[in-house]
Amino acid sequence: MQKSEKKQVKRGYRLRDRELAQPLINFLNTKDPGKQWLEKLIDAAARYDAAVMPTTERDWRRMAKRLDWTLPGGARKGPSADRPRPGMAQARDQALSQINSILGKFRLTSGLLYSVRGCWQVSWLGKNSSNALTQSLLILLNLASMGLLRKVKRCEDSQCREWFFQALPHKKFHTPECQERTYEANEERKDARRRWARNYYHNHLSRKGE
Numbered sequence: 001m002q003k004s005e006k007k008q009v010k011r012g013y014r015l016r017d018r019e020l021a022q023p024l025i026n027f028l029n030t031k032d033p034g035k036q037w038l039e040k041l042i043d044a045a046a047r048y049d050a051a052v053m054p055t056t057e058r059d060w061r062r063m064a065k066r067l068d069w070t071l072p073g074g075a076r077k078g079p080s081a082d083r084p085r086p087g088m089a090q091a092r093d094q095a096l097s098q099i100n101s102i103l104g105k106f107r108l109t110s111g112l113l114y115s116v117r118g119c120w121q122v123s124w125l126g127k128n129s130s131n132a133l134t135q136s137l138l139i140l141l142n143l144a145s146m147g148l149l150r151k152v153k154r155c156e157d158s159q160c161r162e163w164f165f166q167a168l169p170h171k172k173f174h175t176p177e178c179q180e181r182t183y184e185a186n187e188e189r190k191d192a193r194r195r196w197a198r199n200y201y202h203n204h205l206s207r208k209g210e
């Protein structure tokens with residue numbers, strides 16, 4: 001496969017992932033009170049991630065080795081569970097129990113929706129949650145099982161805070177306008193700090209030399 005083709009395929013994956021996440025993103029951007037449970041879940045998931053995901057290149061290499069371990073004789077050992085980073089075992093356990101306590105609040109039953117040419121279309125139905133919340137939870141779990149939940153992000157612009165799917169790594173803002181606004185606010189803050197430092201020097205420090 002050529003490099004440009006590979007790029008196309010990657011782009012295709014990203015579009016598919018974003019489409020998959022879109023109903024969840026839409027739900028998180030409503031005012032539905034049920035969304036607080038999903039927000040808490042995403043928050044706990046981020047803390048779990050921080051406790052187990054490698055942060056250095058060396059750790060990534062070590063993890064990659066664990067994922068593909070061929071036993072003597074050619075048999076393959078499946079990937080092992082993520083291990084906590086040094087000193088993070090307690091944080092991992094806390095996040096894990098929070099995740100499970102939120103998930104434990106949902107009561108779901110399997111149900112037949114309808115059939116298509118005799119083939120059942122089945123889904124999980126919420127006993128104590130609205131259909132929108134239940135379906136969003138299912139998408140969240142689906143994304144999480146694909147390692148994609150960490151891409152469900154909040155815009156870092158303090159005036160916006162919309163949820164979005166981070167298709168490109170390191171994207172922190174859901175639109176270029178939000179990025180611009182935050183950048184300008186930071187520049188203004190920096191300017192103000194510089195002005196303050198200059199005044200302070202002028203009023204307090206420069207006189208000492210007189």
Ligand SMILES: [Zn+2]
Pocket residue numbers: 155156157160161162173174175178
């Ligand atoms: Zn935004």
